[in-house]
Amino acid sequence: MSITSATASELLAKMNSGEISSEEITSACLDEISRRDGSINAFLSVQQEAALEKAREVDRKRKAGKPLGKLAGLPVALKDNICSEGVTTTCASKMLEHFVPPYDAHIVEQLKAADAVLIGKTNLDEFAMGSSTENSAFKTTTNPWNTAYAAGGSSGGSAAAVSAGFAPLALGSDTGGSIRQPASFCGVVGLKPTYGRVSRYGLVAFASSLDQIGPFARDVTDAALILGTIAGKDRRDTTSLDAAVPEYTSTLEQPLKNLKVGYIELLHEEGLHAEVKEATLRALDVYKSLGAEMVPITLPHAKYCVATYYIIAPSEASSNLARYDGVHYGYRAPHFENMIDMYAASRGEAFGDEVKRRIMLGTYALSSGYYDAYYLKALKVRRLIRNDFEQAFQSVDIIATPVTPTPAFTIGELVDDPLAMYLADIFTTSANLSGIPGISIPAGMSKNNLPIGLQLLAPPLEEERLLRAARMFERETDWHLKRPV
Amino acid sequence: MDYTVIIGLEVHVQLQTRTKLFCGCSTKFNPDHPNTQTCPVCLGLPGALPVLNREAFHLGMKTGLAINCEIPAFTKWDRKQYYYPDLPKAYQISQYDLPMSQNGWLEIELDPETREKKKIGIIRAHLEEDAGKNSHDESGRGQDSKVDLNRCGTPLIEIVSEPDLRSAQEARTYLEELKLLLTYIDVSDCNMQEGSLRCDANVNLHVHQANGETVPTPIVEIKNLNSFRGVEQAIEYEVQRQWKHWQETGLSLKDVPKETRGWDADRGVTLEQRGKEDAADYRYFPDPDLAPVTVTDAERERVSQELCERPADRRARFEESYQLSVYDAAVIIDQGLAVADYFETVAESCGNGKQAANWVTQDVLRELNERGLDISKFPIQPDVLAALLQKVNAEEITIKSGRTVFQELLNYPEGVPGIEQIQNIIEDKGLALVSDTGELDSIVQAVVDKNEKAVADFQSGKQAALGALIGQVMREIKGADPKAVRELFIAKMS
Known part of the structure; x- marks a missing residue:
């Protein structure tokens, strides 16, 4: 496998054995970006010099046998709504x-402490509002599998960067599906x-009670690796949870015994693409073949998720x-009559349509x-949705659903139909509304050669269970090994 | 036709925490170095998040308990949204429907003569962050306005009274009592010049009509009241204005929405600030960045244990236990906790409350004023003053000598004088009271012998002559007991 298609764990092993340096990895990624990002548009900015400098520093440390962080020398891309000091x-x-x-x-800070190489900032829908990166004020990210198609969003740049070979790892944010949908x-x-x-x-912040940062990776092991470095209590965020962070990578290969997989009846799901339905059912069969019990569940209030989310x-x-507002920082309109006019003009000129909407x-x-x-x-309905999941998790360990009703749509396809775009969030918003963890893993390909994802959901703080369940599926399939040409 | 004045006050008090309500920046008053006490949180930078300052919440609880409020077990934070350049997040973190304290009262004394008291209801007291400060070019040359965010995020407690106040004077008394209370319990310095205590007043009239009906006039909120005098004057002005307005228009509460007017202290008028049509919609909603706060019974109990005696109770106790006049008790209490403590130490150890009060309200306060000192910096410690007063009480020195010693102690060159200095001064200055008749007798006899004319004058009924004779003895013996001298003269000359 080439450097740019290898997983983070493979690259780490090669760096540790001296087979390859971080500088070589970083250079390969940077080369790939300059060669192909003109058509993918994953990045809004690339920190080439800083990345190479950090890579060389890590190489020196590694050579000198100094202690290294968990992501030492691995390029990581950041969604451009994550603040990094001195970087736009x-x-x-x-x-x-x-x-x-x-x-x-x-x-x-966590990534820097883990000796990651921060390679660049990735494209997104403006302020993370959207499902296609078409709402970016600067560029539209295309799908590395077929550039006529959307990469998804809002973390489209991060998903595309990992998919296209620009970085083995990336971080995004997920408010209603903004990590899982583009991953899919x-x-x-x-x-x-x-x-x-x-x-x-x-x-x-986009929606503070729903926003959550999470990783993109080429396989479940890499996702577990990076989650372990970014998770944990931070006293500056009082909503961050004070719970121990397990060594996700150490238990990953242990299959879950007596696994009960909850599923929702998909037969009558309106608007669900046949190939997505098929991929989901096939995935359930994989679990069944591993001895898991399939348990049908009902989420009576799930049908209100999108409406609740969009309030x-x-x-x-x-x-x-x-x-x-143009007062303290950010864009200020060049011409205005008075204070109110300055607010209105600055906001009117600088925000895009979706943000304004x-x-x-x-x-x-x-x-x-x-x-x-x-x-x-x-808020009341949100409570009911949360209750639905609490109820469901009484009888199942994880829940498996599609990520999106369809594989990637073409660029421009939904841009004039915001409601259709919103409705595509039907399977993802519930995890944000109920606060539970969710993962999207590769689980199929459409006839058009576009990836299809499978979503797994687990109870709060059960990321370890979620990752192990995902890994069980991954080990039995090779969807995650496919790379765009 | 006449009317009743209806007033409710909203008082904003800055809590004296070291750091701001939701970040670690200093709360120091520092107008000369604008925007130096800021960080991503109080600047409202993208991605920054608030973290509650527990000390501010603690002081809030203390305040709530001091004004007899309930402290609910559950309270939360809400965003109050509006645009203004001194508010960088474009919302203020405040408390909307579930304040951290509610349903309290504060008792005020309406009349020192009749001692009539009145409980003013308190609807709620909630925590919120302060905004920054805008300053505008007043030269008329159209320069830029400036924003200083040093104050932005400073913890405030907003105390909202019931509309129980019936006159400008009552409003002032309430505010003065509230300020005194808050300084006593040590939650705020209530410095009005620095904006640590600010007040808005809601005022309207209930007009009593000939047919027995009562009609309320439109409510006006007067903003920008930053002195006790300002509160009183603004309300007085507003009452007259509303009465005139009512007589001219007959418009009542239900005809006109609440109006906001600003007090212009220079011109002595209130001016319309916000139009009636654009009443603000603050779109309050729970702040998703902050977890609600729960308060246990144990915490509530612990904080109420921390509360000291309230000034009103202490005032009453001073009158009762030390037989102080209403006036003296009030003067001492109104000076604040430290002076009251000083007085009480002196009164306790000299054993004479009235005497202690006289000295504290006259001599001590005069010196503090003249020297511009705070009681904590006063060179005469309370136990030293008490020892001095004891000597006066025990007639070891005269009151006059006592004042001399007092002055000497004040001017003591080497730090803070101890009790032993009193005796040193008495000896150095020969102030010890001499009432020993043997010694006095010979001097008095000598004076009588030398002053035939004066003696004759006295014997012919001129009482004034006695004073001059006593004066001669006193010059001879500084510590002479004037009473004993007087008696000796009278005995010898009669």
Whole structure:
């Protein structure tokens, strides 16, 4: 396998045996980026010099036999809504086009401490709002399997970077599916941890009660490796959970005994693509062949997920994005009459349509006289959705579902139909609303040669179970070994 | 036709924590170095998150308990959203429907003569973060406005009273009592110049009509009241304005929404600030970045144990235990906790509360004022003053000599004088009271002998002559007991 298609664990082993240096790996990734990112558009910025410098530093340390971090010398790409000190963090918005944070996000500190090589910042839908990266103010990321198709979103750049061979590992954020959906579209592993498992400090907020940072990797082992370095309590994020972080990689190869896999009846699922349904059923068969018990479950309130999500997320977004007003930092309109006009012009000129749409939705839902009917009602339904999962996990260990109703759609296909785009979040938003961890793993290919993912869900803080279950499937299949040509 | 004035106050008090409510930045008042006490959190930078300062919550609980509030077991944080350049997140973290304390009261004394008291209800007291400070070019040359975020994120407690206040004077008294209480329990310095205590007043009138009906006039919120005098004057002005407005228009509460007016202290008027149409919708919602706070019975109990005696209770106790006049008790209490403690130490150890009060309210306070000192820096320690007063009480020295010793102690050149210095000064200055008749007798006899004319004057009924004679003895013996001298003269000359 070539450097750019190898997994992180393979590369680590080769570095440790002296077969290859971090500088060589980093250079190979940088070469691949300069060769092909012109058509993929995964990156908004590449920190070539800093990356090479860090790679050489790690090589020296490794040679000198000094202690090394868990990701020593591995290139990692960061979604461009994660603050990194001294590096522009744009959120793919004209609003923050020139914004340079004076501080590192918690997970950036963790990655640096783990000796990772931070290679670049990846494209996304503006402020992580969208499912295709078409809402980026700067570029649209294409699907490495077929550039006519969307990479998904909002973490499309990170998914594409791992898929295309630009970086073995990447981080994204998932508010309603923004890691799992592009992972599924691009044929890589994408994990959304339990809400609070990873600190949000330094992640530019979209919807604070739903946002969670998580990894993209080429296989489940790599996802376990990087999750172990970024998870854990951070006192700067009071919503981060004070729970021990297991050694995910050490138990990964142990199959779960007497596994009970919950599934929802897909026969009547409207709008579900036949090939996705087929891939999901095939995946259930794999588990069955491993001796797992298949348990049908019902999530009575699942049908309200998208509606609930599209009240709560825009409401929080309308508040979180209010700070971008042209006063203290970010874009300020060149011409305005007075203060109010400055606010309106700056925001009007710098935000894209989707961001504006969600700010308006959220502002409306929180307005006096509407709050009870929308936001408060949505919070109550959210509680019911959470209860559904608690109930379901009484009788099953994990739940298996499709990630998306269809394989990747073509670029431009849904751009004028925001509602259809929203409805594609039907399988992913429930994990955010209920705070549980979810993973997307490669589980099939469509006739058009586009990847199809399988989603697994587990109870809160059961990432270890989730990863082991995913690994059980992965060991029996070779979908994760496929690379785009 | 007449009217009743209805007033409720919203008081914002800065809690004296070292760091801000949701970040580790200093809360020091530092207007000369703008934007130096800031970090990503209080600057509202993308990705920054708030972390609750437990000490601020603790001081909030202390405040709530001091004003007799319930402290609910569960409280949460809400975002109050509005755009203004001094608010970098475009929302203020505050508390909306579940404040951390509620349903309390504060008792005020309406009249020192009649001692009539009144409980002013307190609807709620909640925590919130302060905004920064905007400053605008006032030269008229159209320079940029500036924003200082040093204050942004400083913990405030907002105390909202019931509309129980019935006059500008009552409002002022309430505010003064509240300030005194908060400084006593040590939650705030309540420095109004530095903005540590700010007040808004909601004012309207209940007009009593001839037919027996009562009609409320529109409610006006007066902002920007930053002195006790300002509160009183602004309300007085507003009452007159509303009464006139009512007589002219007859508009009532239900005709006009709440209006916001600002107090212009220079011109002595309130001016309309916010139009009636654009009433703000703050779109409050629970802050998803902050976990709700739960308070246990044990915590509540622990904090209430920390509360010292409230000033009103202490005032009453001073009157009772030390037989102080209403006036003296009030003067001492109003000076704050440290002066009250000073007084009480002196009163306890000299055994005479009235005497201690006289000395503290006259001599000590005069010196503090003249020297611009705080009681903590006053050179005469309370046990030293008590020892001095004991000597006066025991008639070892005269009151006049006592004042001389007091002055000497104040001017003591080597640090803080100890009790032993009193005796040293008495000896150095020969101030020991001489009432020993043997010694006095010979001097008095000598003066009588030398002053035939004065003696004759006295004997012919001129009482004034006696004073001059006593004065001669006192010059001779500084510590002479004037009472004994007087008696000796009268005996010898009668």
